[in-house]
Amino acid sequence: DGVVTLDPGYKNTGSCESAITFLDGEKGILRYRGYSIEELAEKARFLEVCYLLIFGELPTEEQLEKFHNDIKSQSHVDEDVKRILDGFPKSAHPMGVLSSLTSALVAFNPSSVNVDSEEDMYKAIVKILAKFPVLTAWTYRKRLGLPLDYGDDNLRYVENFVKMMFKKPSGEYTSNPLVVEALNKLLILHADHEQNCSTSTVRIVGSSHAGLFVSISAGIAALWGPLHGGANQAVIEMLEAIKADGGDTKKFMAKAKDKNDPFRLMGFGHRVYKNFDPRAKIIKKAADDVLDSLGIEDDVLSIAKALEKEALEDPYFVERKLYPNVDFYSGIIYRALGIPVEMFTPMFALGRLPGWIAQWREMRLQKEPIGRPRQIYVGENLRSFVPIEKR
Ligand code: CMC
Numbered sequence: 449d450g451v452v453t454l455d456p457g458y459k460n461t462g463s464c465e466s467a468i469t470f471l472d473g474e475k476g477i478l479r480y481r482g483y484s485i486e487e488l489a490e491k492a493r494f495l496e497v498c499y500l501l502i503f504g505e506l507p508t509e510e511q512l513e514k515f516h517n518d519i520k521s522q523s524h525v526d527e528d529v530k531r532i533l534d535g536f537p538k539s540a541h542p543m544g545v546l547s548s549l550t551s552a553l554v555a556f557n558p559s560s561v562n563v564d565s566e567e568d569m570y571k572a573i574v575k576i577l578a579k580f581p582v583l584t585a586w587t588y589r590k591r592l593g594l595p596l597d598y599g600d601d602n603l604r605y606v607e608n609f610v611k612m613m614f615k616k617p618s619g620e621y622t623s624n625p626l627v628v629e630a631l632n633k634l635l636i637l638h639a640d641h642e643q644n645c646s647t648s649t650v651r652i653v654g655s656s657h658a659g660l661f662v663s664i665s666a667g668i669a670a671l672w673g674p675l676h677g678g679a680n681q682a683v684i685e686m687l688e689a690i691k692a693d694g695g696d697t698k699k700f701m702a703k704a705k706d707k708n709d710p711f712r713l714m715g716f717g718h719r720v721y722k723n724f725d726p727r728a729k730i731i732k733k734a735a736d737d738v739l740d741s742l743g744i745e746d747d748v749l750s751i752a753k754a755l756e757k758e759a760l761e762d763p764y765f766v767e768r769k770l771y772p773n774v775d776f777y778s779g780i781i782y783r784a785l786g787i788p789v790e791m792f793t794p795m796f797a798l799g800r801l802p803g804w805i806a807q808w809r810e811m812r813l814q815k816e817p818i819g820r821p822r823q824i825y826v827g828e829n830l831r832s833f834v835p836i837e838k839r
Pocket of ligand 1: 704718
């Protein structure tokens with residue numbers, strides 16, 4: 449009827465019906481396809497969760513094996529992609545590189561764009577699940593000047609990724625089950641979060657029938673921002689800054705509350721969680737466990753805990769219902785696992801990949817119309833053109 453309702457930031461606007469992820473922000477509940485995040489993080493493997501999110505059910509052993517074999521058969525990344533990677537300066541942020549390389553994959557896999565059947569979709573899905581971990585590991589290794597090659601098809605999905613990241617130039621790799629387990633858990637906790645900024649981006653780009661890879665590339669770009677996935681890097685940088693400044697958490701709390709100061713307490717607050725973020729709870733415990741098991745002491749963990757305690761008692765944060773989110777403690781674990789700070793957001797991207805894929809597939813299967821928000825025009829009324837010499 450021509451009436452447009454204004455909702456900046458889509459705070460109250462549903463963009464789709466979805467059967468993938470259930471989230472209750474008041475109660476702090478998060479479930480993938482009906483399974484609680486707590487149970488999945490404890491018992492599942494990341495690849496099982498990928499399958500669950502994308503296809504709706506936990507796989508049987510045979511289904512998982514077939515899925516994994518299909519992925520393994522597609523892990524090859526064209527050697528020419530290495531030349532594209534070589535063109536980036538070593539100092540380039542890995543998120544920009546990854547978004548570009550993911551987009552570039554289309555040129556090497558043009559058949560992935562037209563997905564007229566579920567079978568076509570499946571082929572594109574398997575390809576991106578196979579190639580994205582390779583691109584992530586290569587992006588990391590290129591920064592360090594290490595050789596770029598592949599992992600080991602005999603390993604599980606997450607361990608294969610860990611090997612691609614950390615194996616020595618000689619190919620030598622010592623498995624550390626603790627690192628693999630911790631990463632498995634973190635990736636599961638990041639795997640989907642319904643219509644967040646990057647996922648909505650993937651759905652909206654995909655809704656024009658642009659292919660899966662470029663939709664994911666746009667999602668990576670959206671995730672990069674510090675208000676979204678980039679917060680995990682920003683949190684560690686903030687904690688380091690507090691440490692370097694002598695550890696005065698109160699000073700930074702005051703900055704976060706000062707409305708004239710753009711500084712925000714990174715890793716705090718969430719659009720939908722108004723009680724607690726269930727992922728943050730699990731990650732906080734995992735951070736303690738991982739540091740204990742690896743025998744690592746990290747000063748920033750105590751700074752983070754002190755900040756959390758102060759914030760949870762501070763009227764500013766209490767009134768606004770601001771709690772630690774998924775990004776608050778995750779970086780402390782990544783760091784303990786030997787992952788450098790600029791790779792934190794790429795780790796989030798790797799975790800979110802199945803969520804983006806599942807949401808894109810659902811959008812295509814539901815034959816959703818092109819995403820096209822409306823606006824309320826507040827600009828000038830009609831005016832006459834003024835020649836340049838008369839302005
Ligand atoms: N520090 C200080 N004040 C805050 C913070 C914060 N981290 N977060 C929100 N506020 C204040 C905000 O200034 C506003 O105050 P007022 O009502 O006086 O204007 C009020 O709380 C509501 O905030 P909002 O910005 O309107 O809330 P939003 O739903 O638009 O934004 C958010 C949500 C996550 C972007 C925001 O809380 C934030 O910027 N947090 C810090 C960045 C961060 O940790 N992002 C990761 C989010 S979770 C994982 C992910 O998405 O990747």
